[in-house]
Amino acid sequence: MRILAIDTSTAAASSAIMEDGRLLCEFTINDGRKHSEKMMNIINIALENSGMDISQIDAFACSIGPGSFTGLRLGAAAVKGLGQALNKPLIAVPTLEALAFNLFPYNGLICPMLDAQRKMVYSSLYKIEDNKLLKLEDYRAIDIDKLINRLMEYEEKIVVLGDGVPIFGQKMKDVLPNVVEASPATLYPRASSVAVLAEELYKEGKTINYNELELYYIRKSQAEVEYDKKEKVEILPMKKEDVKAVHDIECKSFTTPWSLESFEAEIYNNMARYLVAKINGEVVGYGGMWIILDEGHITNIAVHPDHRSKKIGDALVKDLISLARENDLKRMTLEVRTSNWPAINLYKKYGFKEAGVRKGYYQDTGEDALIMWLEL
Known part of the structure; x- marks a missing residue:
């Protein structure tokens, strides 16, 4: 062929x-x-x-x-x-x-960036695992300064490539010591x-x-709509009328989603605390936590695919931490897929630390779960 x-x-x-x-x-x-x-x-x-x-x-x-x-x-x-x-x-x-694949089989983070004019780039983030190219973040047109701020959340080495590198590469390296440029043979x-x-x-x-x-x-x-428009995000307690939208986001975010009935039951669960993120009255994300003695266990956090990269996940994590402190909890814990680097780095950003691994925790793929803890 x-x-x-x-x-x-x-x-x-x-x-x-x-x-x-x-x-x-x-x-x-x-x-x-x-x-x-x-x-x-x-x-x-x-x-x-x-x-x-x-x-x-x-x-x-x-x-x-x-x-x-x-x-x-x-x-x-x-x-x-x-x-x-x-x-x-x-x-x-x-x-x-295709641009990210130029670096196959490099196993670190790969950030392709193509010039989009007006100090913007078309970009995404990838990693190669098990001989497969994994997309960690969705395609986006983003201001270069916002991309730099986004990449600050990652500690691993990041290779940048594309025709945006000759324009912005030095600026990125001045701020991000973990960023390196691809060779000329793989740059375009x-x-x-x-x-x-x-x-x-x-x-x-x-x-x-x-x-x-x-x-x-x-x-x-x-790009202006997605990254520059000032949309007010409200974080509110989840109500019964929010459950259907929350379940829809759950199904769009996870391969083995909770059932609608499970979320409905959480409304009446005295141990459960759920928050929703809303923009103009529309539920665009949610986060949940169970209170067990003096600990808070984060059950799930998800953002609608149309509203990711807007710091909504950050807002939910911060408010769950505040909620835990209001309830005089001593610590918080969670499990996250070992391959979910964006989520892991988000939690690390707010003080969560790696504490162990649960082998084969996720039944759909048999993937391990990383256990993380936060002392309050």
């Missing part, structure tokens, strides 16, 4: 051909010319150097964004035209995932990474027709 992949999400244009897990050819050019001047050229170079005709390609792949609007549209138009003309399937690969998106991820998607049956290909833009206006 042969895949021709391209990436045109930045000023660099790249093409590659993969055959059954073997990279036959990759060509990347970053010479300042417009993509419209070199698009078909990079495809033809890959074909010629692989000794192939375009008709021998089984599927076409491209990165779908975020990134340069013009570059992404030109790349998509090219593979759409080839897919339609040759009646071949297409494979859509998120740009940030590469079609070979697009091809590898595309081959995995192909095996999973995740192909599309030419008329189904859609690009993923994170527009600047969305």
